[in-house]
Amino acid sequence: MRISAKADYALRALIELAHATEAPLRSEAIAAAQDIPHKFLEAILTDLRKTGFVTSQRGGDGGYRLRRAPEEVQVAHVLRAIDGPLTEIRGGCPEDATYNERASALQLVWVALRVNIRNILEGVTLAHLAAGSVPKEVAELTEDPEAWRTHWIIR
Amino acid sequence: MRISAKADYALRALIELAHATEAPLRSEAIAAAQDIPHKFLEAILTDLRKTGFVTSQRGGDGGYRLRRAPEEVQVAHVLRAIDGPLTEIRGGCPEDATYNERASALQLVWVALRVNIRNILEGVTLAHLAAGSVPKEVAELTEDPEAWRTHWIIR
DNA sequence: AGTTTCCCTATAAAGTCGATAGGGATCAAT
DNA sequence: ATTGATCCCTATCGACTTTATAGGGAAACT
16 A cells, blocks of 8 residues: 555645634645645645545635535545555456456455455544544554554565 | 556466476466466566575476465565565655644554555465465455445545 | 576666646735 | 735656566576
């Protein structure tokens, strides 16, 4: 699972917007708050506008606002909009991957993998993130110290 | 989670090798059996040899053999060797991702996500795949019809 | 020797990633 | 109507990754 800088920036920008409920937030202010290159962030905000996550207002008191309620915005929604499908096998979706008889079990692996990825990313919303917390089931997974260890590549 | 063609080919090649226990298997034979471009597969087998998954033998009756017992080779091992770390946030590991206070919950999401990815990919071995099956916990996840549905990107 | 097979290096087109730059369009306030 | 702020659009760019293809060298076996 590769989370691009773009997707990471997008989520952080949305978190900032979730905190600014009264007035629109300028892209420059978001960039400063989250230490994101301003022009790069502008491109990301354009994507978020086109995909319906934010609205924009030009002019003196302009800026960006959330368009949807934070409780309704899943992390999965944002990642799909910015990075594309959560799970991709050779450029296609898991259920389209075709194998000969000997390798057929691979498809089950990819489908189960997608389930487990969705179980995290569809369960966490922008409201959770803005509140600085995650759902209990997600938090429990992070309690095992092993969860924080890197498993190195065998060489 | 993006599974590259290379990683998919690598797993399929290893499955073929798991079935050929008596004699070495030529790269050409593997390529034909799994419909993989031959020269591309040769490069992949070189990677698999350098990372200790296979051994090779040149000459008339040469070819490739598994170097490790299929029960000990996890899908996660192969993916890490071919595609790099399973979970990567902006080019680094989840535990190295740093956020300001407002966005700090994001790190928990990435760590939990990695746990769920590992729970699938470290649980399935080459022995499972070669037998055409997956562990019960993995199989159960694929039984829900919802697991086979694509969740489209919001536009 | 000769044949077979792996092994190594080079090449390459296409696409993605992470930006940067410049200026145009629009809005609100004056 | 002017001004200034802000978003918006297009273009560009270098580095890297992906998915290969091609040609021949090195080693092993008969």
